[in-house]
Structure formats: C-alpha cells, structure tokens
Amino acid sequence: MKTALITGVSTKIGLGYAIAEELGKQGFHVIIAGRKLDQVEMIANGLSNLGISASPVRIDLLDRKSIADAAKQVQQKYSVLDVLINNAALMLDGSATTLAKDLDEFNAEFETNVTGTWSVTQQFYPMIAASGHGRIVNISSGAGSYGDPDFGILNFPGPALRLLDAYPLTPYAITKLALNGLTIKMGKEFKADNVLVNAICPGFTATRSGSAEFGARPVSESVKGIIWAATLPDDGPTGQFFRDGNPLPW
Numbered sequence: 001m002k003t004a005l006i007t008g009v010s011t012k013i014g015l016g017y018a019i020a021e022e023l024g025k026q027g028f029h030v031i032i033a034g035r036k037l038d039q040v041e042m043i044a045n046g047l048s049n050l051g052i053s054a055s056p057v058r059i060d061l062l063d064r065k066s067i068a069d070a071a072k073q074v075q076q077k078y079s080v081l082d083v084l085i086n087n088a089a090l091m092l093d094g095s096a097t098t099l100a101k102d103l104d105e106f107n108a109e110f111e112t113n114v115t116g117t118w119s120v121t122q123q124f125y126p127m128i129a130a131s132g133h134g135r136i137v138n139i140s141s142g143a144g145s146y147g148d149p150d151f152g153i154l155n156f157p158g159p160a161l162r163l164l165d166a167y168p169l170t171p172y173a174i175t176k177l178a179l180n181g182l183t184i185k186m187g188k189e190f191k192a193d194n195v196l197v198n199a200i201c202p203g204f205t206a207t208r209s210g211s212a213e214f215g216a217r218p219v220s221e222s223v224k225g226i227i228w229a230a231t232l233p234d235d236g237p238t239g240q241f242f243r244d245g246n247p248l249p250w
C-alpha cells in the first residue's frame with residue numbers, strides 16, 4: 001500500500017483533511033499530521049470509520065524536534081513514503097501594511113511556511129527517495145507569484161478580488177514567494193532520485209467561514225489539482241508552479 005503524509009490536518013473543513021480523504025479513497029495509507037495529537041487522532045479515527053487507512057502523527061512546524069521525532073516514528077513503521085503534502089501554513093494579520101507589520105509575527109509565519117516546511121522535507125526525504133517514485137507537493141498560493149492576474153504581488157487585488165482591497169496579504173505573500181523559490185531549487189536537486197516536487201496553488205478556497213461570500217470556491221474543487229500533483233507519472237513536471245493542473249506564472 002502506498003503511503004502519503006499530509007501536514008496541517010487539524011479540522012475537517014481545511015484542505016489538509018480533503019487531501020487526506022481523497023488520497024485515502026485512492027488507496028493510500030494516509031499519515032495525517034497536526035500540532036495537537038489528540039485532534040489528529042480523532043480525525044484519523046473518523047477517516048478509519050470511512051474505510052480509509054489512516055494514522056496520526058504530531059508535527060508542529062515551529063518545533064524542529066517534533067518534526068525529527070515524527071520522521072523517526074514514520075520510518076520505523078513504514079520505511080517508505082510515496083507522497084509528502086506540505087500543506088500546513090500560518091497566516092496572521094493579512095491587513096497589515098509593510099510599515100505596520102509586527103516582524104516577530106512575520107518571523108513565525110516565515111518559520112512555519114518556509115523553514116518548517118523545508119525541515120519536514122529534509123527529515124522525510126530519505127523515505128521519499130526510497131519510494132523510487134516520490135512526489136512532494138508544496139501548497140503555495142498565487143499570492144506568492146509576481147504574475148498571477150488576481151493574487152500576484154504585481155497585480156493584487158486583481159479584478160476578481162476587489163473586495164479584498166483591505167487585505168494586502170503582504171507577509172503571507174512573501175512566505176509563499178520564498179516557498180516557490182525553494183520548490184525550484186528542490187526540483188533540480190531531487191530529480192536524481194526520481195522525486196518530483198511542485199508548488200501548487202489550490203485557488204481561493206472556502207476553508208474559513210464567510211470566505212465563500214468573497215468568491216472562495218468549495219474545497220472539493222481545489223483539491224483536484226493537488227491530487228493531480230501528488231500522483232504524477234514519472235515523466236511528469238518538477239520544480240514548477242500550477243493551479244488546477246495549469247502552469248501559473250512565477
């Protein structure tokens with residue numbers, strides 16, 4: 001049975017849960033990670049009740065030891081990891097201007113979205129390479145691109161997002177811009193092991209109450225492009241950026 005690890009699975013309305021459920025339905029054993037073990041255990045039990053093979057693990061991206069401990073635990077039990085979905089992320093005050101932003105807060109966002117994600121990838125990489133067909137999906141955002149017509153740094157808020165005028169999302173965008181750069185570098189480096197790694201924007205998705213009113217789409221739509229990247233054939237793309245299977249401008 002193929003294995004997949006998904007970070008940031010703490011609620012049933014988040015993208016992490018939908019990814020776990022879909023990969024589970026496709027026959028993967030899903031290892032779901034979150035920072036509160038009791039919460040992840042409950043979600044794993046719920047998935048098992050749906051007939052999905054699932055197990056919980058504690059990972060807090062702000063706690064490097066928790067990442068190393070989780071990797072050891074997974075290594076002992078499964079030894080191979082076919083898919084890693086770096087889904088967990090932190091977005092704090094999205095309305096702050098560059099001048100007003102609390103930089104300690106920004107550091108926590110950067111540590112979570114970039115350094116923490118990087119650390120998870122380092123720790124689990126030997127198991128992913130052992131798969132022979134490893135796939136890594138870095139969940140990014142059009143907000144971290146330059147050229148995305150609606151979310152990109154140069155265009156935000158584009159025509160479809162006028163209602164978000166008061167939320168420049170600057171710190172979050174900077175973290176995802178860095179994650180995109182990391183994806184390019186990883187793509188080049190991991191080719192030798194047949195590990196494909198891509199940055200995927202799920203699109204504006206209704207994972208928070210009220211966001212549908214601002215144009216967010218259902219999770220069921222956004223998850224498709226993530227599953228596509230997680231199950232690419234060996235000759236699939238790597239080190240690239242997509243939404244719904246279509247290339248996005250950096």
Ligand SMILES: NC(=O)c1ccc[n+]([C@@H]2O[C@H](COP(=O)([O-])OP(=O)(O)OC[C@H]3O[C@@H](n4cnc5c(N)ncnc54)[C@H](OP(=O)(O)O)[C@@H]3O)[C@@H](O)[C@H]2O)c1
Nearest residue numbers: 008009010014015060061062087088089139141204205207
């Ligand atoms: N929804 C959108 O419109 C949208 C658009 C573009 C990109 N994305 C990306 O899609 C991914 C999933 O987002 P979502 O909308 O499903 O948001 P979400 O529900 O807020 O999910 C984020 C997850 O990350 C976890 N997390 C935060 N800090 C963590 C830490 N230190 N250690 C471990 N886990 C941590 C959260 O756990 P806690 O509950 O414990 O905080 C939560 O489970 C993110 O990478 C996000 O940037 C979302």
